[in-house]
Amino acid sequence: MADISATGNLGVHSTRDAYMAMTRRRRAYGAVLLAAFIFLMVTGFQTVEARSAGGFWDGLPQLFDFPxxxxxxxxxxxxxxxxxxxxxxxxxxxxxxxxxxxxxxxxxxxxxxxxxxxxxxxxxxxxxxxxxxxxxxxxxxxxxxxxxxxxxxxxxxxxxxxxxxxxxxxxxxxxxxxxxxxxxxxxxxxxxxxxxxxxxxxxxxxxxxxxxxxxxxxxxxxxxxxxxxxxxxxxxxxxxxxxxxxxxxxxxxxxxxxxxxxxxxxxxxxxxxxxxxxxxxxxxxxxxxx
Amino acid sequence: MTMLSVNGDLRQQTEALFHRKKLVALAVPVVVLAYLVYIFISFDVMGLADRARMDNARTLVADSYSYKTHVSRDNRDNDLAFSIEGARAGTYADGTHPDWIEVQGTNMVVDLGDDHVIRFLDDTLVSFEMPDHPTINLQLVDGAVVTNLSDPVPEWVNASKTRVSITTEAGRLSYTRSKAEVFRYSLGWEMFWFTLSSPYHDVSFWDVLTGPQLDESRSNIVGAWQDFWGNTLWRHTDVFWAMWETVLMAFLGTFGAAIIALPLAFLAARNFAPVIALRFAVRRVFDFVRGVDGLIWTIVLSRAFGPGPMTGALAILITDTGSFGKSFSEALENVDGKQIEGVQSTGAKPLQRYRFGVIPQVTPILLSQILYYFESNTRSATVIGAITGGGIGLFLTQAMQTQNNWEKVTYYIILIVLMVMMMDSVSGWLRRRLIKGDDSGH
Missing domain, CATH: 1.10.3720.10 (MetI-like)
Incomplete structure (x- = not known):
């Protein structure tokens, strides 16, 4: 606290800039991770569907036939x-x-x-x-x-x-x-x-x-x-x-x-x-x- | 602890309590023992000795670390055939044969080692020389298999008019009306890397890397990779895909379930539920989905979606939606209200309150649960794959059904165990990192 008041506005700015930069970096990492995750889910599901006998949308209406x-x-x-x-x-x-x-x-x-x-x-x-x-x-x-x-x-x-x-x-x-x-x-x-x-x-x-x-x-x-x-x-x-x-x-x-x-x-x-x-x-x- | 009344006779009460504890301490082992006796009878453990097929066990163990070479001579046209595991890809090319066989025209001498020698002679005569027993001769006479063995035959011989099989430690001879066949066990998985048709078979690793080019059309490394990857007997490509499929089933199931369960968990948590009736309904749905169990979901889903890994992934997804829903809503009920108030005091709307006030608090718990389930679902995916027909579980059951591919069964088991152990350590590592590293919640 004492530091900030001593250096005045400058200190607040630099602290805020550092914080914002950190937040942006974290957000960017988060976005990359999320994109990778979505990509894996989507392509993974497509792979699994392609390797199965029936398609997802073909099977869905029949889901309740058996029960x-x-x-x-x-x-x-x-x-x-x-x-x-x-x-x-x-x-x-x-x-x-x-x-x-x-x-x-x-x-x-x-x-x-x-x-x-x-x-x-x-x-x-x-x-x-x-x-x-x-x-x-x-x-x-x-x-x-x-x-x-x-x-x-x-x-x-x-x-x-x-x-x-x-x-x-x-x-x-x-x-x-x-x-x-x-x-x-x-x-x-x-x-x-x-x-x-x-x-x-x-x-x-x-x-x-x-x-x-x-x-x-x-x-x-x-x-x-x-x-x-x-x-x-x-x-x-x-x-x-x-x-x-x-x-x-x-x-x-x-x-x-x-x-x-x-x-x-x-x-x-x-x-x-x-x-x-x-x-x-x-x-x-x-x-x-x- | 039972409350002890201060006014009563403390000593007496304590003694009574100790007496009760002593009784319990004695009764528990007795009950367990009685239960085990009941199980011993109801599971028919005594009858196990009759049912157990120790010969099956021996075949299994012998097969798992060794390979069989089949050597046969046709009784009609005297054709000689040599192959490993009787597979087409393991058949020796014309004019070649293992070096423990001496071929003379349509006759041959098969040396099984340990002084066990089998001679294929003229007129369908086969003689088996062994150290502890007089030589056994077998021949086809008027369409029947005739031996010089006297009744009763030794226990390691199985003889009838159409078939005689002699099993020794060194190898097995099977003589039928159509052919005489010798099986010799040798150590290792002979064609694991390359089949006999590949030029790289039986070439050392260094010779492939540094030696002369073995195939004119391909460089050694490319050719070796192609032949290994395209090994028709061990099917490395298919096995790799099956493993990948199994992990994928677990991945899609677990994370799909988490994505569906998270919003539903808000509806089911006491402190977030908008309507009490809705909360009650969502909870019952979670209980129902969990209670129906993965097995029944697998059956129901495979009726709709047919066999394949997708059914397995969906079965895991549905079952775990129930489990996640329950545990997520419990985690949500335990969040600290002060953080939400703090976020609210800055004028945050409800959605923002959830995002910045709640999610950071529960992320570590949720992630660690999801990762734990991911690991355990890799194992479940093997079982579900065996039922729905997807992934490595299918390969495993198929190899087991043939009852003579135990080396492959061993290979698959090793792969599965390694895969699960790897998932275990990866998820443990991630859990430790995420829980420690995620202090800010962004």
Whole structure:
């Protein structure tokens, strides 16, 4: 302030000019970035459209043909709906089970991996990069890759899907877990080691109580994602409701009431677990009623 | 924490609380264990040993790091044929053959290594010499395959009247009525760079760069590039395009969803919604779109738009519009009102208030979410591509369905994993930069 009044108008002008120049430069950068982005979006979409079987504008009017067909057919056979829902309920349970087990297994593996790869907590500090890379690779594997390979070896069914999702979950949760563990207070750990606790005791009693709410919250979120993943994997042959959906789709017109029942089940399940997990996550993060 | 009443017996309450916590601490592992036992039975883990095809696993592992050379002799016209992986592009030209084969007219000696030797002799006779077993002779007699093996045949032989196959560690012999064929495994991906028809096959990298010109019409580097890029067996051009398509699907889907979700999120945020009813309606739309899930959107869209990457991009776009709408509106609800007031005090109109009062506050959060989704959608695009038929996911499923192209499956898996890891680090780097660098909001 004193500087400006001392140098008078000149200082204000130069400050303003510098500011305006900076603003112009930033605007120019922003405009270039925006233009590049729009160019990428437009040409990208044209490329994708050219490499597809149908055009965008040709397909758009037909967008609601299939849902409308399914709805009318399901409505015409609405009396069969309860029976159909019941028929696919076991498959739905299988899909949920795949998601639940893979979340459990994946979270456990992720927990171990995260503690092994967090500075200050690791059992073997020199191996931290190894465990980190392991998690990166596990995370990078799309579930479908592992699932398809395992289906070839183990045959169809829930186990390949379960392993595939668990591997990815371990990598994904491991990364999130280790970010939380990095912020954990090390004093309880020091206290425990001063009374002679070994590594697993230090982790279980010193670190785990601090990070448990966050870990549980991440795990619940992952469970939500895994239900969707397990439905998709079913579609490529790994059992559960996705597999039934593919079969129902191949039956084609006349059997769309079956597909409709599966859509309803899938939708309700996803919404239900979505609400459930967000409710408990809110409770965990806000800490009320623990 | 449960509130402890100050007036009550604190000690008693604390003990009760600890008792309850102990019970929970014991019950949780028990419940988890019981659930796992239930899963163990319902997933039929015990039956896995029966269903598991370990021979499939062996083929897969062996195929993934090695290549097969097919050596065959036709039983009718005694034609000899040599090819790699049985592909046309891998067929040896007339008069040439791998150096572990000795050809004499229509007869030949195939050395499989480790003292395993297969001799193709006159009159469709084939003899297989091996160290731990007497020589096996196979011949076509009156239209049936006859061997000198006594019943029961060893477990590594699969014999019937029309077909005998002998599998050893060194290689496999398959004798049918039409031909006798030897498969020899060798290390590596032989034609990954160049097919046998290319003059650059089996020429070292330095010789291509610095050696004499191998093809008169093209310089070495141009020719090598053309032959590598046009490799008909590994289809590098198509694979490159498929990878690009997958990234493009994720890019269009993610950023398209963000563009659509941002204005809608204003309508759904408590502090910006013009009409309560509209806010409620938009929220329900977000919930619905998210609840329907990518799988169902993919199916619905592929009915309208046909197979291809566009369907995948649109499926990602629609699903993520729901997710973005929800998280964007939550971010908008948490903005600081003072900045908006400040902008308003200078006489800014509503649109300007949003642009200068709100957007700078939420940009870092929004961008970091978008980038995170972009990375995770690259992975989803692989799966969606496998369903709608676009991108690298399609290549992967196609290679898997043939059940003998495991070296390609391995190649695609490596490419996918590298692609995802690259997206992961790029998006992480961008996120750190944008969040740190974007302090002014312009």
């Amino acid at each position: 409308a067909g399914v709805v009318t057919e399901a409505w015409a056979k609405i009396d069969r709906m309860p029976a159909n829902l019941l028929r696919y309920f076991p498959a739905l349970i299988e899909t949920i089970n795949i998601a639940a087990v893979s979340t459990l297994v994946g979270a456990f593996l992720g927990l171990v991996l995260s503690l092994l790869s967090t500075r200050g907590l690791a059992r073997w500090p020199r191996l931290i990069p190894v465990f980190r890379r392991t998690m990166d690779i596990m995370r990078a594997f799309p579930e479908i890759v592992i699932a398809l390979v395992l289906i070839f070896i183990l045959g169809g069914g829930p186990i390949p899907a379960m392993i595939a999702i668990a591997v990815h979950t371990a990598g994904a949760l491991g990364k999130l877990f280790s970010e939380v563990a990095e912020n954990a207070d090390l004093k309880p750990v020091e206290g425990l080691s001063s009374v002679g606790a070994n590594w697993s005791q230090r982790m279980l009693l010193g670190v785990f109580p601090q990070v448990a709410p966050n870990y549980l919250s991440y795990t619940l979120m992952r469970f939500e994602i895994n239900i969707r993943a397990s439905a998709i994997l079913g579609f490529v042959g790994a059992g559960g409701i996705g597999y039934e959906l593919r079969n129902a789709m191949t039956f084609g017109t006349g059997k769309f009431d079956l597909a409709a029942a599966i859509f309803v089940l899938l939708f309700l399940t996803i919404v239900f677990f979505d609400q459930l997990s967000s409710h408990y996550r809110n409770r965990l993060v806000k800490g009320s009623g623990a």
